[in-house]
Amino acid sequence: MTESTVQYAARFDVDYPEKLDRVTSAFRFLWIxxxxxxxxxxxxxxxxxxxxxxxxxxxxxxxxxxxxxxxxGLFGATLLMILFRRRYPRWWFDFALQFNRFTARVAAYGALLTDRYPSTVEEQAIHLDLDYPDVEKQLNRWLPLVKWFLVIPHLIVLFFLFIGAAFAVIIAWFAILFTGRYPRGLFDFVVGVGRWALRVSAYATLLLTDRYPPFSLH
Structure with missing residues (x-):
């Protein structure tokens, strides 16, 4: 990762598995x-x-x-709290953090990035971190009203990236069936798309930062 990415308010990574189970990967669409x-x-x-x-x-x-x-509901409530009270309740943030960690584990499992069934508690091999914002010092109270518009270029790029990631997962599925391994290039690409999407979410929907997300998989 580059230094600028490490310092961003949202970070995502997945441990690369040296070996994956062929049987559970073959029927992943059922297990999930x-x-x-x-x-x-x-x-x-x-x-x-x-x-x-x-x-x-x-x-x-x-x-x-x-x-x-x-x-x-959390998005709407957070927007209103930032707009009118300049507050981001800590327990709202904690829920958002744990919810995103949970969904990331489910997404990683569905994308064949790990064999471990998603836990609702344990971090497992999926690492997702969000920074709690100091609203008064770090966030513009009016910016959440237009962030959805500002990220349109990201959404367009992500649309094509998600298509590419879907094809990458399909190719990886065949590779795992024959070799038991997830091609490293495809693995890094799929994780990178997830990282990109998380940063956009942190900016536009989680409202954790006013720093515009970079156009980068890293």
């Missing part, structure tokens, strides 16, 4: 389902269906979606 459901409940969207009977007797079902989950 239970823990992925837990993540989706915490960070997903709420869906509701309303049935309406018209004057002609026709039954019409309307499906509506609303932002839901603890993570979405």
């Amino acid at each position: 389902i239970p823990i992925a459901i837990v993540v989706s409940v915490l960070s997903g969207t709420a869906v509701s269906t309303t049935t309406v009977v018209t004057a002609t007797g026709e039954v019409v079902s309307q499906v509506s979606r609303s932002a839901g989950g603890i993570a979405g």
Whole structure:
């Protein structure tokens, strides 16, 4: 890592495994389902269906979606606290840290970066750190209102990077089945995409820093 990346408010890394289990890797899409459901409940969207009977007797079902989950609510609450009170409650930060560590372990497991089933407590081989901000000294209270706009270039780049990472995981899956190893170049690329996405999240949604995230996988 470069010095500038190490000092950023969000850091992510994964220990490179020398050997991976071929059987668990082959059926990873099945093993991950239970823990992925837990993540989706915490960070997903709420869906509701309303049935309406018209004057002609026709039954019409309307499906509506609303932002839901603890993570979405935490973003909105944090934005308001920074904007109006210039505060970032420590327990909100601690939850955000542990939630992101948990989701990172699940994502790493799904991307075949580790064989260990994601723990809700232990760090395992996935290392994610966030810096607690001093709101009054480090954060501009008005900037969270436009950060979503400022990161649009990152989102465009990440869109293509995620596509590349998906192909990298597929290639790595075949490599693991035949050799039991994750090609190091592909491993570093997938981890780098995760690192990039975390820094963008720390800036735009976790609201931990006003320092613009670098365009870098390292």
